[in-house]
Amino acid sequence: MLSIGRIDYANVTPLFHALQEHFPCDGYRFTGGVPANLNALLAAEKIDVCPSSSIEYAIHSERYLILPDLSISSAGPVASVLLFSRVPIEELEGQEILLSAESATSVNLLRILMGKRFGHTCRYTVSSMPLAEALRTASAMLLIGDAALRSSLAETGLRIYDLGSLWYEWTGLPFVFALWFCTRSAAQSRHGEVRLLADRLVQAKAYADREREHIAAISPEASWMGREGLIAYWRENISYEMGEAQQEGLRLFYRYAAELGLIPVAPELHFFE
Structure with a gap:
């Protein structure tokens, strides 16, 4: 089987x-x-x-x-791989970004975008905390899958960055x-x-x-x-x-x-x- x-x-x-x-x-x-x-x-x-x-x-x-x-x-927005941030992405230099424990590819995509596209050096920590609790201390958090979709539908007051969009805008590739x-x-x-x-x-x-x-x-x-x-x-x-x-x-x-x-x-x- x-x-x-x-x-x-x-x-x-x-x-x-x-x-x-x-x-x-x-x-x-x-x-x-x-x-x-x-x-x-x-x-x-x-x-x-x-x-x-x-x-x-x-x-x-x-x-x-x-x-x-x-x-x-x-090829553009994926809607379910999202970075939720308390500050503009351009201001995340040196900040702590929390990462979903469910992710593998998206974590590395984020590191590439932050390092190569934005020139940032950030601190990354895996966390399973809910979004609201996590962002009481960290500046941003990456969520994927249904958790990202659900959080994007809620009114959080956070800045939301779609990693599919960030990649496509930068490279022109899916x-x-x-x-x-x-x-x-x-x-x-x-x-x-x-x-x-x-x-x-x-x-x-x-x-x-x-x-x-x-x-x-x-x-x-x-x-x-x-x-x-x-x-x-x-x-x-x-x-x-x-x-x-x-x-x-x-x-x-x-x-x-x-x-x-x-x-x-x-x-x-x-x-x-």
Whole structure:
């Protein structure tokens, strides 16, 4: 049985719904979690395939193969990777920024933006405190996923910076937050199963694009985002594409991460065939 990791965020709801709606999934075992936890499970080979943090691939590229034509990315605002700040971002030099414990890629994207785009040297601390409590002492806090979406809907009086927007405005390229990849051991021992899943996921991507309204009507996230808000988020902010522009953006992210010492080297992109 192929073990598949599932990120417990609204950004992947359409794809997993389409997969389970249109294809038999009794041969799959799904494991839910936040990106940081799923990265650890994938690294330990406790799951075979996962939409996992793009930085995880960079750290252990020798362990994985990327499934083609799939990502979780944005070309502009992503809406669910947000820096909440008490002061303008230009004034964060030397300040403490708190980081979501759920994040991996977004943490490194923030470090790149602060260091290379704004020229800031900041102090970074991982925290699980609620936003309001956290910002009583720190100047800013990074939230991702549903926590970021929920906090952006509340009236906080804080400045909110979308990391997808900051990257796109600076580079002109999409940012790839997550890749679908499999362990090389699964690619070898279960090649046919992985190939079938990869084909189904590409088809599910097309179904998800056509069925947003139906999926939103039955998704639990609509209870707090609103049906129209959820549809707009999937349509305007989240992309599942992995074309040349996404690959170029990913390579640039890896190059900057290597230059700042966040990863050992910028890896080559090796795809499952």
